[in-house]
Ligand code: ZN
């Protein structure tokens with residue numbers, strides 16, 4: 001056994017108690033890969049110990065996924081199991097919580113036709129709406145954690161033997177998830193206070209835009225009208241305080257989907273649906289990406305941006321200091337849950353309604369008027385590094401340093 005069972009158990013406990021904060025009698029829907037079964041079993045045990053009602057794991061499997069790509073007829077690739085997502089949506093309406101354990105093989109679909117990968121991904125995103133909306137809208141408490149698969153570990157630690165690599169990735173996940181100390185629950189409480197301070201400072205300044213300057217980047221990024229900065233713990237509409245992502249280092253808000261201008265370059269590769277997209281450079285005009293190149297994975301990036309109207313605009317802007325523990329680990333995880341917490345980032349696609357004042361009650365049309373973007377995708381990519389300066393731009397055009405060389409300026 002290369003993965004320490006005690007550490008695995010602590011990660012499960014922190015995810016259930018601090019991450020999800022599952023309530024007495026609350027049901028839980030848990031999605032995971034069969035590769036993550038050791039962690040699935042610990043999560044289920046801790047959920048029941050914490051008083052969960054019924055825990056329903058929904059498992060996927062890499063070989064099953066490949067079996068479809070390699071054997072299905074063409075008509076299969078525009079279909080998705082809508083009934084399953086509708087059932088999940090119903091469970092959330094009835095009060096269930098949601099957990100996802102990410103145990104991806106980042107290169108699983110690397111050998112598949114990007115066009116088919118795009119079609120499958122689009123069909124699934126459309127069908128998943130009833131299950132995604134309550135999560136994106138923070139109607140239920142939810143949490144995402146990760147489990148190291150051998151394939152993933154081999155990408156992060158290419159020089160280690162398979163067993164050692166998996167153990168090393170577990171240790172890295174454990175450290176990044178702030179569960180390494182004696183009292184992980186207290187660690188998380190302290191970390192939450194720090195994030196809250198940044199959130200309050202940004203909300204007090206109420207900038208109308210952020211200006212990014214650095215290598216290959218000169219970007220004026222407008223913020224949505226009535227945007228709200230968030231970070232760390234979240235209050236769900238069901239009244240439960242939870243930590244959506246473990247790990248989390250970001251403070252984030254809603255950009256203005258029609259007021260982003262200039263150029264920006266990615267600072268880390270983005271692993272998306274089995275393809276690594278690297279060296280992204282895009283130019284925005286009035287919020288839309290009008291020019292996009294990548295040194296690898298450019299075709300996948302283009303397909304992604306063509307998904308729908310909102311897929312070539314952004315719905316999230318997040319700030320992460322270069323000194324974050326994940327950044328300092330120097331590792332590239334090929335996994336957005338980790339890599340997005342190593343660097344400031346933006347996301348193509350759907351905005352989080354709760355990052356706009358009263359967002360949960362606005363119609364899609366009203367949300368759009370404030371600058372909130374709508375799309376069936378939400379894909380984060382990293383634009384921060386130790387070489388980026390960010391200014392906050394006030395309504396009067398005044399500038400306040402927000403970050404200098406990738407660190408908080410004050
Ligand atoms: Zn983010």
Ligand code: ZN
Nearest residue numbers: 316347378380
């Ligand atoms: Zn995001």
